[in-house]
Amino acid sequence: EAEVAQSPRYKITEKSQAVAFWCDPISGHATLYWYRQILGQGPELLVQFQDESVVDDSQLPKDRFSAERLKGVDSTLKIQPAEQGDSAVYVCASRPTRGGNQETQYFGPGTRLLVL
Amino acid sequence: GQQLNQSPQSMFIQEGEDVSMNCTSSSIFNTWLWYKQDPGEGPVLLIALYKAGELTSNGRLTAQFGITRKDSFLNISASIPSDVGIYFCAGPSFFGNEKLTFGTGTRLTIIP
Helix, strand or coil: CCCCEEECCEEEECCCCCEEEEEECCCCCCEEEEEEECCCCCCEEEEEEECCEEEECCCCCCCCEEEECCCCCCEEEEECCCCHHHCEEEEEEEECCCCCCHHHCEECCCEEEEEC | CCCEEEECCEEEEECCCCEEEEEEECCCCCCEEEEEECCCCCCEEEEEECCCCCEEEECCEEEEECCCCCEEEEEECCCCHHHCEEEEEEEECCCCCCCEEECCCEEEEEEC
16 A cells, blocks of 8 residues: 655754655655644644645744755655754655545654754 | 644543543534544544534544534544554644644553
8 A cells, every 4th residue: 555655764863953854755646745743732734735836834934944845746844953842743744636635635654853 | 723622632441441532623614534643653544524413433433523513523432452542633724725733632542
């Protein structure tokens, strides 16, 4: 069964360093999401792509976070410089098409980030 | 913005017991989704509800879409060890931009 792949699964870094997370959505899925999940809370959307275009990045802290999906397939989320408050799980999700039902979002396992 | 509050925050039950949890919103939702998240994994969809008053089952799980459209309930019957995890409710943004809002989660622990 096709899955959303993410790497690395775990990342420990020191504050002020740069970190990058990678997501490979299910093949053919045009919509890709990056969520941040703080311990004890539900995921919160950071950025949404439709193919290679950003659809919603209103919750992305743009002073330090950036996301790209250059070829409309896999995506990278970067934090530079990382702060201790960025410690969380970063979860990627994908969906086949624009519109349709929300339940067709498939979530990856997440990258657990710890900033020391 | 929209907020989804879940209760209880955590539950400790014995295997075989039934479980009930709920999700309330400050605003109306037209779709309610229930997810389960295992440790180290992403959320997995359990049940989707589309209509006020709708009652939907998936095996031992039953969920209801509240008539007011501001709440939803999830019940698990005869709990088993693999039911352990965090249960989230979620709904699409009222503004229709395909953004999901997730609840605060209910952590279920089964006592041996």
